[in-house]
Amino acid sequence: MAPEEVGVAGLAREEAESFLYREARLIDDLELEEWLRLFTEDGVYWIPIDDRKPVEWNTSLVYDPPLRREERVYHLLHVPFPAQAPRSRTLHLVGNVEVTAGDDGAFRVRSHQVVYEVRLGDFRQVGLGEVRPIVARVEHVLRRVDGQLRIALKKVLLIDREMSQSNLTFII
């Protein structure tokens, strides 16, 4: 039986989907403090350029262990900066969710995500008012902590990850 049809023992696909939908909603609603709480204590938010290379010897678009993730959220919520003034509005579409078990007791959830992003402000100006699709395969490693699903790793593999990018100063 294909795992995506029923999930694996301990995590049904429906529960994984609900979790991803909730995460997407928190990001799109800018409930980022709440989003931080979705992670395990040592969770990592990672947007690699090349995930086959060791992270310590390669730059990533984002490599955020807990403190860096907190800093990113603090920056977005409390410190105005030109690349987010005006802000981005985002909308996540989550699909193709599959659940597999890891041999370390963690669950691996793979999804396809299209994130539509638009900068607010005077839409007649350059860079504002253009809806941009950001297309990615996303891999979550989830664990149960006190009965709650938590993100040990969120890896976002943009389909154009080694190519030229525009402003990505928001949470994907």
Added chain:
Amino acid sequence: MAVSGSTLPVRSRSGVDPEALVLEGPHTYRVHTRAYTDPAVFEAEMQRVFARTWVYVGHESEIPRPGDYKTAHVGLQPVIVSRGDGGEIHVLVNRCVHRGSVVCRSPRGTANYFRCPYHGWVYGKDGSLAGIAMREGDGGYSEHFEAPAGLLRLPRVASYRGLIFASFNPEVPSIEQHLGKAARLIDNKVDRSPAGEIVLRSDPYVVTYKGNWKFQAENIVDGYHFTFVHEGFVKLQERYGDATGDFGVHRGRSMAEVRRIRARGVSWGCAQGHGLSAKPVDRIEPLLEGHFGDYYRGLLERHGPERVAWIAGSGAMSIFPNLGIIHQQIRVWRPLAPDLTEVTVYPYELKDAPDEINQGWLRSQERFYGPAGHGMPDDVEIFALNQQGLEASSVDWLILERGLDRERVDEDGDHEGLPSGETPQRAFWRRWKRLLAEG
């Protein structure tokens, strides 16, 4: 009739008047809006700047072995930077001389030859035409056929400390003459490596912005903008300091402290068009006794106390026309259109330096640069804002007069100024104007 390729792209002279675009007086330095917006100016730049001077195309560590290649651009001209059998470097225009198809579709790799996908013409690593498919076959080429020598090859290629430059201009002065004082600052950067060598290994960041290329050339040595554009970053520094991986690169934990630190040092505007800024460390002793004491004592032994202060200090360069060196990265800006530019940031490693140092620098790059970093996206946002603003063409001039009365001409003939003055930017425009005036 000889049909060998011209080395200079030939086009009719446009009606661009550089004298009307850069206004210079004893207390005046202004650049006209059209210098950033006019398509005729852009075309003139491709012909008179990018086809005339040295242009950075890559680093030797990207193509270490024979057969290694990478693609690059000289202005709008797509080129292949290729390592030949003898280790020599060729810079070849990426266009089949038969019917025009590109012959190389990969940004980097290793190849014994380049084969045109259209009709199978084959070129060697040095660009020479190695074979014409079905040359004598039915309907083939006659004995009168004058076969081209191969891919158009740039007549001048040179490297300095591993940085590879190429030029379409056979008469271009030597690379050492071109770099001038910038060579000394490059030495300071490269000599941070115990082996005197840098290595490009990490993937680069590539960002495209909707603004003119000269905004990036100006801004990488702009000491004035940091506490405004990066005010948010300074606030992050107040709160997080080095805890999130800055690795001591951005000094100062408050706006006042950052301003004070950034007011130290020197900036230069070179006759060749380069803008430079550098700041030595105040005291070398804390470094010698610190966590990386062995490394710094090694540098001291090799270079002596005076140079080590500069080597261990900070420096930024805008090397005319398309190369930046700052932090521990090589940055290349590529003009695509008057209002469109691609920027590539190549973090580099210091050969034989402790892993912890190289990895520390990489984390610091990650935090500030790239499309999701806490610094660079703000800079490119400003470049787009500038371009947007210049649509208001009813205002003629941009003002580049900061520190104009406080600069002097030094023994190299370069202008020396204060760190947050616009000395480096004025040097860019002086060279730009001269090249455009040469027609």
